[in-house]
Structure formats: structure tokens, C-alpha cells
Amino acid sequence: MEEIENVYKIDKKRLLNYFMRVKKSFQHLDQYHLIAKFLNNQSIGTDSANILEIINFYKNKLLDRLNALDFAFEWIRAQKIRLEYKKYLIRAQYPNNNLSLAVDDCIVKFFLKYDDYIRRIFKENIYEHEISTLYEIFFSPYEKEHFNLKEMLKWHKNKVITIIKGNLKIITNLMTLRSGLSRIIVKDYEGVLYSRKDSTKEEKKSTTQQIIAKGEKTIIKDVSDFNGSHLERILKTYCFNKREIGTIEIENAINQFLTSYFKFGKFYSYDEFKEKLIQSLIDYINSGLTEKVKTQHSMSNLGGKIFRMLNDFRKINRIKVLDGLAWVNELKPVLKKFLVQLLDNMFNPKLEKPETKKIDDLQKEENDTEKLDDVNFSAIFDLNLEVEKYREKLEALLQNSDKSIVEKRNIIRTKVQKFKMEKRKSI
Numbered sequence: 001m002e003e004i005e006n007v008y009k010i011d012k013k014r015l016l017n018y019f020m021r022v023k024k025s026f027q028h029l030d031q032y033h034l035i036a037k038f039l040n041n042q043s044i045g046t047d048s049a050n051i052l053e054i055i056n057f058y059k060n061k062l063l064d065r066l067n068a069l070d071f072a073f074e075w076i077r078a079q080k081i082r083l084e085y086k087k088y089l090i091r092a093q094y095p096n097n098n099l100s101l102a103v104d105d106c107i108v109k110f111f112l113k114y115d116d117y118i119r120r121i122f123k124e125n126i127y128e129h130e131i132s133t134l135y136e137i138f139f140s141p142y143e144k145e146h147f148n149l150k151e152m153l154k155w156h157k158n159k160v161i162t163i164i165k166g167n168l169k170i171i172t173n174l175m176t177l178r179s180g181l182s183r184i185i186v187k188d189y190e191g192v193l194y195s196r197k198d199s200t201k202e203e204k205k206s207t208t209q210q211i212i213a214k215g216e217k218t219i220i221k222d223v224s225d226f227n228g229s230h231l232e233r234i235l236k237t238y239c240f241n242k243r244e245i246g247t248i249e250i251e252n253a254i255n256q257f258l259t260s261y262f263k264f265g266k267f268y269s270y271d272e273f274k275e276k277l278i279q280s281l282i283d284y285i286n287s288g289l290t291e292k293v294k295t296q297h298s299m300s301n302l303g304g305k306i307f308r309m310l311n312d313f314r315k316i317n318r319i320k321v322l323d324g325l326a327w328v329n330e331l332k333p334v335l336k337k338f339l340v341q342l343l344d345n346m347f348n349p350k351l352e353k354p355e356t357k358k359i360d361d362l363q364k365e366e367n368d369t370e371k372l373d374d375v376n377f378s379a380i381f382d383l384n385l386e387v388e389k390y391r392e393k394l395e396a397l398l399q400n401s402d403k404s405i406v407e408k409r410n411i412i413r414t415k416v417q418k419f420k421m422e423k424r425k426s427i
Helices: 002-007 012-025 031-041 048-061 068-091 099-119 128-139 149-157 173-213 229-241 247-259 270-288 299-317 324-345 359-370 373-398 405-424
Strands: 163-165 168-170 267-269 321-323
Touching: 002 099, 012 031, 012 068, 031 048, 031 068, 048 068, 048 128, 048 149, 048 405, 068 099, 068 128, 068 173, 099 128, 099 173, 128 149, 128 173, 229 247, 229 270, 247 270, 247 324, 267 270, 267 324, 270 299, 270 324, 299 324, 321 324, 373 405
Parallel strands: none
Antiparallel strands: 163 168, 267 321
């Protein structure tokens, strides 16, 4: 038990202090709602409602000496384990890219001892399919638009059984681990193989271009540049086939773009990567557009759109120095929103408002407003607090509504954005 805690350390003191700040800010919430919000603020789960459902299910299965906050800490520890497992998987090589071998190898190296560790926080009467479901919840990176805990439990119950002999429960840990983790490991390794294949194609393409150039000036991308090849590809698909691009495809493209530059454990400031981020987005987006669409999305016009998109983000984050993983998490929703809007307007440019400001004008505008940044940070903090409280009220009002989770989420998102815009005018 100590081995897992030492290898995958979490700063419980820091996390507890942060939880107490959340508790102080939202005194009207009960313990379980607070823990759900605390976890969601740690970039865990899709929303507080789903997290709360999971906590309510597993809280009574914990040992009597433990509580829901202990469960939350283990959920956070699981993210560290996933990070180390992913780093290993990226470097791993298996004969003929054997997926079954990848699953067994990762289970033995990362999850077999963890299985013994995590079982010690639960009562002995917990069912195997409940443990298996927990693994999918803890280690799955994929957002579930239609999260349904009951359906997940039902699926795992059909895959793994609980064997009781007399008064003893037979531990079928390997079966449980495979049920909970196989789909995740296969999906992750397929992503690694896809990235390797994509990287090989890019290297061959670069080499061919250098040969064809024959003395002409050839631009060679620095290894620390953003790689938006996936983004370029989905834009071409959209332009040529007029096929709607799914949310997961957009998220994968954004993830590849950001993780190609930002490295876990390395620290960056906003000003350090701002210009490179904007220029890379311009290059890859324009490369993915057809000539017909380019006439309506010129280089300067596109640059202005990107600059505007990052303007509010810059005001809040320009003095921050964060590690690569933190910047990826900060930028993902911003770029996703921009790309979704770009795709929505791609073939209907008349609906777009004309961009009249050039990048130079926007740069001047940015420089003029920089003097106000230091003054506005406290106001921005207060704004975020007000927004969170407003969001909580909306969630409470919609809790007993007949609307689906997706409908509730869309209503909350729209109203919160409107509320935030109105409040920002007073800052």
C-alpha cells in the first residue's frame, strides 16, 4: 500500500487546503456537492452532476474509517498513474503491434499492484463489476456526452462475475482488470500507433519536399513547433466532403496540436508561446482550406480572428507560468470553441461579421490594455467566483427538471456565458 502512495504521490495537504477554500466559497452546498465541485475544478469528470452520482454510489462501499474525500484523493492519484502509464505506452513496442500483448503488459506493470491497493479502501462485500466500473471511471480520458452510471455497471456486470464460496469472495482480479481497462488501453495504444504513422508520413513528406526544392528556400519546422497535421486533415475533410466533423475528432486534433509543443514538467509563460501559437494556427488552418474557402478566410482575416479569440484568455493568463500539461488543459476549451465556430461558418460566410481590424491594430489594442492588467486581476477573481455561484444556482434549479443532462448542460453554458459577458462590462 505504501509503495503505491510513494510512487504516485499526491500532496494531500495542498489539496485539503484547496478543498477548504471551495467549502468556504460555497457554504450552501453539502459535503458531497462540495467534493464533486472540488474534483471538477481539478479537471476530473465532465461535470459536477456526473461526479456526484459516482460519489453517491461508492461512498457507502468505503471502509467505515474512510469518507468521500478519501475517495476523491484516490481519484486524483489515479490521474498520476494514468499519466505515467501513457508515458510508458508512447515508448512501448510490441511484436506486430499486438493489442492483447499491450493490454497484458500495461496491466501487469501498472495496475496489478494498484488493484490490491485500491481494494483496501472498500468493504469486502463490494462486487467485482463495481470495481471494474471504477477502473473505467478512474482511467478513461474520454468525455461521455451521455454518461449513464447504471448502464456502465450493467455492462461490466455482464463481463465479470463475483464468485462467493461459503463466506469467502474469490478475487478474480485479472478478469476484473481486463474488463475495466482493456478498452481504454486498446484505444490509447491505437492512438499511439496512429501518431507514429502520422509522424512517419510527415517525415517522409518533409524529406521529399527538401529533395524537390533543389536549392530553393525550404522551411524546416523546429522540433519545438506546434504540429497541426491532424487539424489540417480534418479541415480538408470538411472542405472536400462537406462531412460534419464530430466533437471527438475536433478534440483529438486540438490535443495533438497542443501536446506536440507543450511538454509535461516543462514550464512556459504565455508571452513565450503566444506568437508561435497564433502563426501555427494560421499556417495549418490555411493549409487545410481549399482555394475557394481561402478567398473568404484570408491570412490576415484569419489572424485577426485568432488574435481576438485569445484576447480575453491573455488578460487572465499572461502573467501565469504553468507546466505544459496545465497549459494544454487551459487552452483546449478555448481552441475547441474557436474551431467549432470556424467550421460552422465555413460555408456560410455571410453570417459572419466582417473583420475590419488588422493584426497590427489588434496588437496596438493589446499593448494599450496591458497597463490595466495588474489592476483588474482581483476583479477577475471576484468575477470567476460570482460566475461559479451563479452556475451552482442554475444547477440547483435544473436538478429536478425533466430535461436531459445534455440539455441542462447547454442551458447552463448559454446562461453562464451571458452572465459573464454582462459582468465583464463592469470590470
